[in-house]
Amino acid sequence: MPQFLNTADSDFEQSFAALLGAKREDSPDVDAVVAGIIADVRARGDAALVELTAKFDRMELDPAQLRITGAEVEAAIAAVSAEEREALEVAAERIRAYHARQMPEDAQWTDETGASLGWRWSAVSAAGLYVPGGLASYPSSVLMNAIPAKVAGVQRLAVTVPTPDGQINPLVLVAAKIAGVDEIYRVGGAQAVAALAYGTETIAPVDKITGPGNAFVAAAKRRVFGKVGIDMIAGPSEILVIADKDNNPDWIALDLMSQAEHDESAQSILITDDEGFGLAVAAAVDKRLETLERRAIAGPSWRDFGAVITVRDLDEAAALSNRIAPEHLELCVKDPAALSQQTVHAGAIFLGQFTPEAIGDYVGGPNHVLPTARSARFSSGLSVLDFLKRTTLSQMTPDSLRAIGPAAEILAHSESLQAHGLSVTARLDALNG
Amino acid sequence: MPQFLNTADSDFEQSFAALLGAKREDSPDVDAVVAGIIADVRARGDAALVELTAKFDRMELDPAQLRITGAEVEAAIAAVSAEEREALEVAAERIRAYHARQMPEDAQWTDETGASLGWRWSAVSAAGLYVPGGLASYPSSVLMNAIPAKVAGVQRLAVTVPTPDGQINPLVLVAAKIAGVDEIYRVGGAQAVAALAYGTETIAPVDKITGPGNAFVAAAKRRVFGKVGIDMIAGPSEILVIADKDNNPDWIALDLMSQAEHDESAQSILITDDEGFGLAVAAAVDKRLETLERRAIAGPSWRDFGAVITVRDLDEAAALSNRIAPEHLELCVKDPAALSQQTVHAGAIFLGQFTPEAIGDYVGGPNHVLPTARSARFSSGLSVLDFLKRTTLSQMTPDSLRAIGPAAEILAHSESLQAHGLSVTARLDALNG
Numbered sequence: 025m026p027q028f029l030n031t032a033d034s035d036f037e038q039s040f041a042a043l044l045g046a047k048r049e050d051s052p053d054v055d056a057v058v059a060g061i062i063a064d065v066r067a068r069g070d071a072a073l074v075e076l077t078a079k080f081d082r083m084e085l086d087p088a089q090l091r092i093t094g095a096e097v098e099a100a101i102a103a104v105s106a107e108e109r110e111a112l113e114v115a116a117e118r119i120r121a122y123h124a125r126q127m128p129e130d131a132q133w134t135d136e137t138g139a140s141l142g143w144r145w146s147a148v149s150a151a152g153l154y155v156p157g158g159l160a161s162y163p164s165s166v167l168m169n170a171i172p173a174k175v176a177g178v179q180r181l182a183v184t185v186p187t188p189d190g191q192i193n194p195l196v197l198v199a200a201k202i203a204g205v206d207e208i209y210r211v212g213g214a215q216a217v218a219a220l221a222y223g224t225e226t227i228a229p230v231d232k233i234t235g236p237g238n239a240f241v242a243a244a245k246r247r248v249f250g251k252v253g254i255d256m257i258a259g260p261s262e263i264l265v266i267a268d269k270d271n272n273p274d275w276i277a278l279d280l281m282s283q284a285e286h287d288e289s290a291q292s293i294l295i296t297d298d299e300g301f302g303l304a305v306a307a308a309v310d311k312r313l314e315t316l317e318r319r320a321i322a323g324p325s326w327r328d329f330g331a332v333i334t335v336r337d338l339d340e341a342a343a344l345s346n347r348i349a350p351e352h353l354e355l356c357v358k359d360p361a362a363l364s365q366q367t368v369h370a371g372a373i374f375l376g377q378f379t380p381e382a383i384g385d386y387v388g389g390p391n392h393v394l395p396t397a398r399s400a401r402f403s404s405g406l407s408v409l410d411f412l413k414r415t416t417l418s419q420m421t422p423d424s425l426r427a428i429g430p431a432a433e434i435l436a437h438s439e440s441l442q443a444h445g446l447s448v449t450a451r452l453d454a455l456n457g
Numbered sequence: 458m459p460q461f462l463n464t465a466d467s468d469f470e471q472s473f474a475a476l477l478g479a480k481r482e483d484s485p486d487v488d489a490v491v492a493g494i495i496a497d498v499r500a501r502g503d504a505a506l507v508e509l510t511a512k513f514d515r516m517e518l519d520p521a522q523l524r525i526t527g528a529e530v531e532a533a534i535a536a537v538s539a540e541e542r543e544a545l546e547v548a549a550e551r552i553r554a555y556h557a558r559q560m561p562e563d564a565q566w567t568d569e570t571g572a573s574l575g576w577r578w579s580a581v582s583a584a585g586l587y588v589p590g591g592l593a594s595y596p597s598s599v600l601m602n603a604i605p606a607k608v609a610g611v612q613r614l615a616v617t618v619p620t621p622d623g624q625i626n627p628l629v630l631v632a633a634k635i636a637g638v639d640e641i642y643r644v645g646g647a648q649a650v651a652a653l654a655y656g657t658e659t660i661a662p663v664d665k666i667t668g669p670g671n672a673f674v675a676a677a678k679r680r681v682f683g684k685v686g687i688d689m690i691a692g693p694s695e696i697l698v699i700a701d702k703d704n705n706p707d708w709i710a711l712d713l714m715s716q717a718e719h720d721e722s723a724q725s726i727l728i729t730d731d732e733g734f735g736l737a738v739a740a741a742v743d744k745r746l747e748t749l750e751r752r753a754i755a756g757p758s759w760r761d762f763g764a765v766i767t768v769r770d771l772d773e774a775a776a777l778s779n780r781i782a783p784e785h786l787e788l789c790v791k792d793p794a795a796l797s798q799q800t801v802h803a804g805a806i807f808l809g810q811f812t813p814e815a816i817g818d819y820v821g822g823p824n825h826v827l828p829t830a831r832s833a834r835f836s837s838g839l840s841v842l843d844f845l846k847r848t849t850l851s852q853m854t855p856d857s858l859r860a861i862g863p864a865a866e867i868l869a870h871s872e873s874l875q876a877h878g879l880s881v882t883a884r885l886d887a888l889n890g
Contacts, residue, residue: 107867108868110864111863111865111867111871112868114861115864115865115868125566128561131558133558135822139822140808141555141822141823143823144797148834148835149834162872163868164872250832253832253834253835275880275883278879278880278883279880281879281880282874282876282880284876285874285875285876285877312876312879317873318873318874322876361852364577364850369579369846369848370848372850372851373848373851374851374852375850375852376853377884378855378857378884379852379853380884381880382865382869382874382876382878382881383851383853383861383865383881384849385865385869385877386864386877387861387864387865387868388572388574388851389568389574390574390849390851400848401846402581402664402685402686404847404848405847405849407847413802413828413835413837414837414838415802415805415833415837416805416806416817416824416838417797417805417806417823418805418806418807418808418817418821418823419793419794419807419808419811419812420812420821421811422811425811425812425816428547428551428820430544431544431548431820432544432548432816432818432819432820434544435548435597435820436815436818438541438544439596441718441751441815441818442749442751443711443714443715443749443815444715446714447708447711447712447715447813448816450705450708451810
């Protein structure tokens with residue numbers, strides 16, 4: 025049974041605060057282990073990678089075998105059905121088209137003093153994408169990480185993916201090929217992150233590392249941050265559906281289960297202005313849970329972290345949504361565009377009853393790497409901007425230095441930074457002398 | 458004596474790699490202390506702030522005195538010279554005008570299936586700005602952090618600043634007032650960061666914390682990251698000047714000293730295609746160091762981390778610059794715009810001999826909070842984007858769901874995420890049924 029809350033109840037605020045504050049994830053403290061692995065890879069390079077891969081993935085490799093060959097990728101393509109390959113291509117094309125529109129513009133202008141000002145965007149030179157092995161090895165995540173990097177103009181994009189016992193999902197290789205990945209290495213865990221950050225004989229270092237991973241990978245990303253850039257550290261997935269009574273309860277139930285089936289720690293919340301509709305959705309969830317393949321995951325998620333909240337009206341729903349700041353927000357209401365104007369803190373919004381969140385996971389176009397754990401209050405999903413950086417540009421003329429230099433001299437003096445001031449004074453003296 | 462390197466020397470690569478890898482900063486390990494302070498502030502709120510302020514800043518306060526009053530700000534304005542106030546206003550106006558141009562645009566379009574796609578930017582609701590006390594309490598940094606937040610549309614901007622022994626730089630209060638800061642609290646250190654992140658009875662929590670600080674502040678920002686957003690953790694300042702022989706050696710020397718006077722760990726590097734010019738600049742530095750007020754800081758910085766590198770030509774200079782990825786880059790050459798096309802990894806570029814870096818610290822317009830320690834390879838200076846987040850939007854029509862839904866079903870199935878697939882199937886069945 026999920027929690028049933030009602031804003032009309034006297035204890036609502038307390039229950040809602042408890043729901044917001046629920047600790048859904050126990051992060052094992054693997055930091056010491058990870059520090060050791062990173063130090064080992066820095067010290068011994070490929071030799072450490074080979075040893076750690078033998079230990080964790082039960083694979084005996086030569087360093088020369090760390091890289092997955094073009095022939096292996098071609099074999100994967102041959103092993104995948106045409107239907108699946110085409111579905112990946114549909115997804116890739118839509119993701120590419122969406123992210124191409126995100127490319128920011130350079131700017132340059134001349135101000136009233138004659139100074140030229142502006143900025144310029146440029147891509148990071150090399151990026152690394154971590155792809156998990158096993159069950160969480162999602163080809164869709166390869167597309168969602170690799171395509172923005174390539175759209176941004178990253179010249180060298182390396183993928184690392186563990187292949188425990190030699191097993192790899194061929195769709196991951198096909199997705200990498202479609203997305204334009206340049207290099208793929210069969211290595212995982214903290215050792216892969218260390219190799220991407222510091223480089224080994226076989227793997228050249230990158231400037232930015234993105235992609236999901238387990239606690240070891242997350243700890244390694246935190247540790248190499250600063251040496252390289254990283255994307256966010258994602259927590260368990262979340263969905264908030266705001267739905268009025270004019271919806272099919274089964275559709276909404278399936279949307280809630282789409283998140284719940286990811287992880288026992290995932291959270292699915294329904295907010296509705298019709299208590300009876302909320303009960304109907306909960307009943308539909310129970311019915312679907314009887315047969316769902318991943319009911320052993322979705323069931324506990326719904327039971328432990330699921331919630332159905334009844335509100336007086338949609339204004340109240342929007343206010344609660346902003347406090348939750350959900351990763352995914354579905355607006356299944358009569359005028360979703362109007363309601364979306366009020367829901368400002370959310371990673372991705374899906375408008376209307378024909379936009380199940382699963383569309384966004386695969387083929388909608390927007391990125392599915394999104395801020396979790398209320399971080400949509402201050403952060404955004406993955407985009408081309410994660411693979412770009414901005415350089416500011418300024419060029420003074422003698423006239424502009426005469427116009428604004430004196431203010432710089434005064435401020436430098438007030439901050440006791442004499443050389444700062446003198447660097448302006450020496451030029452003004454020459455110009456005015 | 459700084460290092461003198463020449464790309465024509467056989468040991469250049471080794472010397473240059475050593476220069477790049479030089480560890481300039483010893484970060485004391487204060488993490489355990491900081492963890493305790495944060496836990497204390499979370500547990501006891503204002504009472505902890507009052508106690509810690511008594512201990513570290515030797516100030517006995519009531520909780521009601523934590524906030525600096527409007528009358529105190531007015532008194533500070535009265536205590537500052539008109540010249541200084543006007544200089545701050547010149548700087549603020551130029552910073553505001555530059556950052557206003559950074560505001561990104563929302564987007565919405567309809568794709569070929571009839572689906573509506575787009576994104577929307579929104580400001581973080583509340584931001585906190587840490588301002589150091591004592592010598593490093595720079596009013597220019599208040600402007601550089603606060604103005605982008607206000608341009609972005611942050612509704613509530615709170616400043617924390619320690620006032621050891623009751624002392625505060627009145628220019629900091631004036632800068633806060635000019636920048637539109639909403640609240641100012643006399644609290645510093647890790648306790649200020651904890652209060653901003655978690656809130657106390659007096660200080661409401663914020664969503665994003667920016668601003669420079671000592672090792673305690675940096676460790677606290679790392680610890681609260683995730684609960685709130687943070688800006689970068691900045692290292693010691695750096696400048697790289699690329700200059701040909703047609704420059705005044707004294708001007709270049711002063712530019713190098715502008716960074717060196719910040720910190721003994723700061724790094725100033727000159728690259729020139731004329732060895733004699735390099736020697737002339739080094740001689741000019743020595744002369745300036747005889748009288749510079751902060752020679753006890755600038756001298757060791759130049760001696761320990763300074764370098765003069767002679768190159769064969771400017772192409773070589775650009776290649777080295779990209780490996781250094783400097784925070785500040787001055788291009789004092791005949792055609793700086795052309796050279797700037799080659800120098801892609803840099804936080805801020807200053808073009809031509811009339812653009813000393815100090816202009817950018819105060820009144821140029823671009824932000825002076827910039828990526829250090831080679832992180833310009835993957836990150837950017839502070840901007841309005843640091844106070845905004847992007848929500849993606851998508852709305853399928855029945856036709857677009859018919860067009861792209863089947864690909865989503867196939868991919869969901871291939872990832873063994875049945876509920877994802879069924880959430881699409883249920884809708885397609887109804888549409889096609």
